[in-house]
Amino acid sequence: MDEVKVVVAHSERATLRVGDVFLKVDADQARIDVEVEAMALAPVPTPKVLWRKPSVLAIAAVPGTVLGRLGEPSTASPAAWAAAGAAIRKLHDAPLPPWPGRRLxxxxxxLDGECEWLVANGVLPADLVTRNRQVAEAALRPWTPVFTHGDLQIAHVFVDGDEITGIIDWSEASQGDALYDLATLTLGHEEHLGDVVAGYGTDVDLDVIRAWWSLRSLLGVRWLAEHGFDPTAPGCEVDVLRSRM
Structure with a gap:
């Protein structure tokens, strides 16, 4: 009998793996609804939906291995990173999903609330927060909305050799800024940004991508700490913020 493996678990959601089946349990049914519809609309490889019931979604495992993990060196080839960029471009060129994303x-x-909290509670030095808030400003501009994944961290992209075999975890998909997806994928892996942009196949504003690195990290520190993750681990969010100094 296959054992049950807890992939991730916190107060908002949990993911379990039993053999080649993933069970996603979410306190917010709307996130499951978005995930299912987004996977149906996305023109890139996604997991197969096996069944769904209130608060639970069962999906099949995708082949291959993750592109990498935050805080760890990626063993994927430059061609695999470029393929990820090409897949993201295909997604961004697709028709918009019918639901909106976050307003500017x-x-x-x-962001301003999180920065204030980080300083007031002594979580991060004031100069570190201030500098990254300044960097983040470049991302706070109007953008032309595209179909974004919304949480495109490298552990959500699977590869086999140089090919993309699947992109998982679509619950944050929406209309959004294309550069946010590119920034999320390359967060903590700046050395692969050139490969991703080459695969994406068009000029992008690298300063805006770097701004999203700061912005996402500032927004993530408290949430990660409160949900059992360590944003101060080597190569993770706090190191990303320090690299902007």
Whole structure:
């Protein structure tokens, strides 16, 4: 009998693996609904939906291995990173999903609130927060919305050799900024940014991508700490913030 493996678990959601089946349990049914619809619309490889019931989604495992993990060197080839960039471009060129994404004013308010909290509670030095808030400003501009994955961290992209075999975890998909997806994929792996951009196949504003690195990291520190993750681990969010100094 296959054993049950806890892939991730916190107060909002949990993912279990039994053999080649993943069970995603989510306190927010809307996230499951978005995930299923986004996978159906996305023109890139996604997991097969086996069944769904209220608060639970069963999907098949995708072949291959993850592109990498935050805080660890990636063993994937430059061609695999370029293939990821090409897949993202295909997604961004697809018709928009019918639901909107986060508004710019909401994002600004959330960022300012998090920066204030990080300093007021002594979580991060004030100069570190201030510098990264300045860097993040470049991302806070109007963008032309595209179909974004919304949480395109490298552990959500699977490869076999130089080919993309699947992209998982679509619950944050929406209309959004194309450069946010590119930044999320390359967060903590700046050495592969050139490969991703080459595969993406068009000019991108690298300063905006770097701004999203700062912004995503500033927004993530408290959430990660409160949900049992360590943003201070080597190569992770706090190191990303320090690299902007």
């Amino acid at each position: 004013d909401e994002l600004v308010a959330e």
